[in-house]
Amino acid sequence: MSNTSGKFLQSSLGKKLLMGLTGLFLVSFLLVHCFLNSFIFFNDGGLMFNQGAKFMATNPIIRVMEYVLFAGLILHMVQALILTMQNSKARPVKYAFTNGAANSKWYSRSMGILGSLLLLFLVIHLANFWVKSRFTGLPGVDANGNENLYLVMLEVFKNPLFVAVYMLGVFSLAFHLLHGFPSAFQSLGLNHKKYNPLIKGLGFWFTIIVCLLFAAMPISIFCGLIK
Amino acid sequence: MSQGNMNLTLKVWRQKNSKTNGQLVTYQLKDISPDMSFLEMFDVLNEQLIVKGEEPVAFDHDCREGICGMCSMFINGRPHGPKSKVTTCQLHMRSFKDGDTIVVEPWRAAAFPVIKDLTVDRSAFDRIIAKGGYISVNTGNAQDANNLPIPKPDADAAFSAAACIGCGACVATCKNSSAMLFVSAKISQLALLPQGQVERTTRAKSMVAQMDEEGFGNCSNTGACEVECPKGISLENIARMNREFFAANIKE
Numbered sequence: 196m197s198n199t200s201g202k203f204l205q206s207s208l209g210k211k212l213l214m215g216l217t218g219l220f221l222v223s224f225l226l227v228h229c230f231l232n233s234f235i236f237f238n239d240g241g242l243m244f245n246q247g248a249k250f251m252a253t254n255p256i257i258r259v260m261e262y263v264l265f266a267g268l269i270l271h272m273v274q275a276l277i278l279t280m281q282n283s284k285a286r287p288v289k290y291a292f293t294n295g296a297a298n299s300k301w302y303s304r305s306m307g308i309l310g311s312l313l314l315l316f317l318v319i320h321l322a323n324f325w326v327k328s329r330f331t332g333l334p335g336v337d338a339n340g341n342e343n344l345y346l347v348m349l350e351v352f353k354n355p356l357f358v359a360v361y362m363l364g365v366f367s368l369a370f371h372l373l374h375g376f377p378s379a380f381q382s383l384g385l386n387h388k389k390y391n392p393l394i395k396g397l398g399f400w401f402t403i404i405v406c407l408l409f410a411a412m413p414i415s416i417f418c419g420l421i422k
Numbered sequence: 423m424s425q426g427n428m429n430l431t432l433k434v435w436r437q438k439n440s441k442t443n444g445q446l447v448t449y450q451l452k453d454i455s456p457d458m459s460f461l462e463m464f465d466v467l468n469e470q471l472i473v474k475g476e477e478p479v480a481f482d483h484d485c486r487e488g489i490c491g492m493c494s495m496f497i498n499g500r501p502h503g504p505k506s507k508v509t510t511c512q513l514h515m516r517s518f519k520d521g522d523t524i525v526v527e528p529w530r531a532a533a534f535p536v537i538k539d540l541t542v543d544r545s546a547f548d549r550i551i552a553k554g555g556y557i558s559v560n561t562g563n564a565q566d567a568n569n570l571p572i573p574k575p576d577a578d579a580a581f582s583a584a585a586c587i588g589c590g591a592c593v594a595t596c597k598n599s600s601a602m603l604f605v606s607a608k609i610s611q612l613a614l615l616p617q618g619q620v621e622r623t624t625r626a627k628s629m630v631a632q633m634d635e636e637g638f639g640n641c642s643n644t645g646a647c648e649v650e651c652p653k654g655i656s657l658e659n660i661a662r663m664n665r666e667f668f669a670a671n672i673k674e
Contacts, residue, residue, distance in 0.1 A: 203671045206630060206631065206634055206667075207600075207602075207630065207633065207634050207638075207640045207641070208630055208663070208664055208667045208668070209671075210640060211640060211641060211664070212664070212668065278640045278642070281639060281640060282597070282598035282599070282600075282639035282640055282642075284532065284637070284639075285531060285532050285533070285598060285599035285600070285637055285638055285639030286530055286531055286532065286598075286599045286639070287532055288530055288536075289530065290496065290499065290527055290530055291433075291435075291446055291525060291527060292498065292499045292525045292527070293499040293500075294498060294499030294500050295499075295597065295646070297499070297500055297504075297649070298500070298595060298644075298645070298646040298649035298650050299597075299644040299645055299646040299649070300644070303642070303643070303644040303645065304597055304644055306642060374643070374644075377643075378642070378643040381643050381657065381660070381661050381664075382641075382643065382664060383664065384661045384662070384664035384665035384668060385661065386657065386658050386660075386661030386662075388658075
């Protein structure tokens, strides 16, 4: 039996592994991001939230992780692009008629579109907050003397257009996660009768909780429930 | 027209050879019995075409009892048609209604080029098997089976994987034209048994490498293959293949 295998990461399964690993890494980021942002629900004029933002902006480990995060994100996107191009080349003549709904979920077949929507959202989202907090500066300080990122949030979510964009972002995230979370485990080879319900359940409830919390942020600010 | 028989409109992919472009051609069929198999319905169509002096539709078929894996029609957007866990030869016309329009296309994948009409070249699967889908056994008498105790769950899982008939429905239905369900079944049936251990590491690497070389797409875990597989091959096999491949790459 000749050994014809090429480089691991260039193989189809190597690329799948990388997609799964970077995906799960991005999931871990979501957890931190959602947790800290939920500080706004203390409804204390953003004091807790700004405290959390200060920690994220000054902690050296978080500072390093920001670079790792961008690297993970770029890797995830580049892999997705390569895989999508290969997959499209694998079927040069398309079917005249397919019935995808008969055998799979629409969001499982739409990960590329959902991911692209997320990227679009991310550009707007980074321009809204990250660019301001990192480069162009924030509008003053709060009662504790912390930089007032919260004020930016109140400003952005006054605009119904931005609220709509963020809802679309959360929608894309929800369905991207519903497929992506369990799918990552399958790509890692983790498929076991005993633990599959746990992975599926964890993925489902993670998606529901994180996405509901994210969606509640712009809505509650827009409706004036949080000031 | 006898009771229960039906009139159908067929839209069939006609393509002269691998070098020309094909198109869907519409045919009217009258008085089709619901007890016919889908392939017998095509036999009726071909007899009509021959009488009219036209070229009959080329399609793959052999055993006509669901075990050879030759029949391969993409019917109304699904491989082997609307029923689950059957091949096209086991699909009966009672699954359709009088007046239905049925679209029939060949498997579509770069790795499965159309030879003519509905027949495609699936020798890419044979080349993958040739890279490691076998075991080395010394000639001579088989030893006593009780010398090799195998846990029942392993034997069952290996048997389920070995049920794969290599028809290619997984590739046909996958939005990425990925062959991973097929390759994973062939890797699993041997990885689970003592006889398969000798070539275990090289098998995973070589078969996956050949699969990539043939131009099949990548798996995105939609699960369509598992649903459409006439033999019910499970996605568990793909996860096992991933583990086999990762372990093989760590070892050497």
